[in-house]
Amino acid sequence: MTRPGARDARYFRAKRDGYAARSVYKLEDIDRRYGLLQGSRRVLDLGCHPGSWLQYCAQKVGPGGRVLGVDLKPPTAGLPSWVDYLEADVLELTAAEVAEAMGGAQGAKGGRCLDALLSDLAPRTTGVVHADVAKSVELAARALELAEALLKPGGVLVAKVFQGAGVDQLIRRVKQAYKLGKAHKPAGSTKSSREIYLVGRGFKGGADKKS
Numbered sequence: 001m002t003r004p005g006a007r008d009a010r011y012f013r014a015k016r017d018g019y020a021a022r023s024v025y026k027l028e029d030i031d032r033r034y035g036l037l038q039g040s041r042r043v044l045d046l047g048c049h050p051g052s053w054l055q056y057c058a059q060k061v062g063p064g065g066r067v068l069g070v071d072l073k074p075p076t077a078g079l080p081s082w083v084d085y086l087e088a089d090v091l092e093l094t095a096a097e098v099a100e101a102m103g104g105a106q107g108a109k110g111g112r113c114l115d116a117l118l119s120d121l122a123p124r125t126t127g128v129v130h131a132d133v134a135k136s137v138e139l140a141a142r143a144l145e146l147a148e149a150l151l152k153p154g155g156v157l158v159a160k161v162f163q164g165a166g167v168d169q170l171i172r173r174v175k176q177a178y179k180l181g182k183a184h185k186p187a188g189s190t191k192s193s194r195e196i197y198l199v200g201r202g203f204k205g206g207a208d209k210k211s
């Protein structure tokens with residue numbers, strides 16, 4: 001069993017591939033399996049430090065796209081000009097602030113400016129399982145709220161959450177809001193870790209909303 005944080009094969013692979021963290025391979029696994037980011041141009045990445053998901057998204061969207069990372073700490077990865085960073089607490093961040101940081105809604109109906117919202121948000125763990133799960137559920141719920149406010153119809157969601165009380169409700173919410181809604185444990189996530197990822201493809205809302 002690999003202890004979380006231990007230097008495993010993925011750690012060394014990420015170093016070799018020039019990624020800031022091995023968590024990139026979890027996103028890669030989810031993206032490959034569900035075909036999420038193909039065609040996405042405008043991506044929000046919540047909990048982006050140190051920046052491996054930003055690096056992956058930057059390659060996916062290319063110079064014509066735009067990626068915004070949000071975290072309490074800035075990315076350390078080297079990133080191209082079409083990636084921006086906003087230092088903020090996601091629990092206090094509003095949809096309007098995201099839309100503005102994305103460069104305005106650019107005429108998107110109702111301010112809907114995102115093709116994809118990704119969240120790898122994770123609380124600083126205390127070892128008290130129910131408290132860590134409750135904080136993780138709070139962060140994931142905020143990611144879902146922002147996705148519901150900002151995704152264009154057809155948009156996609158990936159959001160990490162620790163398994164435990166309150167997660168079934170989040171899974172139900174994703175199943176209702178997206179054509180495909182699932183909970184997924186990606187390759188690269190250690191068996192001992194409580195993390196799973198909520199995956200939504202084909203956002204059903206947003207067509208008529210004004211703000």
Ligand SMILES: C[S@@+](CC[C@H](N)C(=O)[O-])C[C@H]1O[C@@H](n2cnc3c(N)ncnc32)[C@H](O)[C@@H]1O
Nearest residue numbers: 047049050051052053071072089090120121122
């Ligand atoms: C697992 S790391 C993300 C790794 C990142 N996906 C990557 O590939 O480099 C989780 C991040 O969530 C951030 N985070 C936790 N709570 C947050 C909050 N309330 N607001 C913003 N960021 C938060 C942490 O600072 C941490 O950098």
